[in-house]
Amino acid sequence: MVYHSVRIVTALLWLACILPVEAQDARALPYLQAVSDQFRIDEGYLIDMDYIREDIMQETSVEGEGTIWMKGYRYKIVVDEFIVYFDGEKLYSQNTDLEEVYVSIPDPDEPGYLQAVPLKVIKSSQTDFRYQYMGTRPFRGKQRIEIQLYPKDLNGPYSMLKMFINPTSLKLEAFMLKHKEGINYTMILTSVRGNQKFGDEIFRFDPKEYPGTEVIELLE
Numbered sequence: 001m002v003y004h005s006v007r008i009v010t011a012l013l014w015l016a017c018i019l020p021v022e023a024q025d026a027r028a029l030p031y032l033q034a035v036s037d038q039f040r041i042d043e044g045y046l047i048d049m050d051y052i053r054e055d056i057m058q059e060t061s062v063e064g065e066g067t068i069w070m071k072g073y074r075y076k077i078v079v080d081e082f083i084v085y086f087d088g089e090k091l092y093s094q095n096t097d098l099e100e101v102y103v104s105i106p107d108p109d110e111p112g113y114l115q116a117v118p119l120k121v122i123k124s125s126q127t128d129f130r131y132q133y134m135g136t137r138p139f140r141g142k143q144r145i146e147i148q149l150y151p152k153d154l155n156g157p158y159s160m161l162k163m164f165i166n167p168t169s170l171k172l173e174a175f176m177l178k179h180k181e182g183i184n185y186t187m188i189l190t191s192v193r194g195n196q197k198f199g200d201e202i203f204r205f206d207p208k209e210y211p212g213t214e215v216i217e218l219l220e
Helices: 002-022 026-038 111-116 118-123
Strands: 044-055 060-071 074-079 082-086 091-095 100-104 129-139 142-151 158-165 172-179 183-196 214-217
Touching: 026 118, 026 129, 026 142, 026 158, 060 118, 060 183
Parallel strands: 100 214
Antiparallel strands: 044 060, 044 183, 060 074, 074 082, 082 091, 091 100, 129 142, 142 158, 158 172, 172 183
């Protein structure tokens, strides 16, 4: 009898955890749409950010700054010694300290592809995620609208994405990715400049700019 009672309680707790995730929360829609409208596919953006990397298991935290160049689904991200480029087909992951760059072609059909393309996450938030409106919550000393998103495809590397939105301007100000391995990545957007003009070359690794860098191709 006790065994069955424990199973019932466990099942109820499990349902309590998943039910909010399974149901789409219509209250989140105006905010998700506002964030989608904030970034146009055909416009170039230069974004400065602060980041926090928290290792929950090791109880460690690292903070720093970074920059994103983005146009459509193409981007370049610089964070400390790491540079990531995506030209719409190839992904270049560079470590300037180790003088090496890995080249791969993400598969659009793989779950990880969605999280590898920042603008695709924003534009597909209403279709590829289950979303929940959490209301106004404190974030770094300010009241911000919090929206939680859960990937519909559970095979990807991340379990949840949080968006923090200015309640007045409805602009995205920060987001946090929860990695399944117990790593939380928080990005605070300190500056977003639109109408930027970028050449295609900015989204590709240039060996002339980094002579001596070993190129390691992971192409099938």
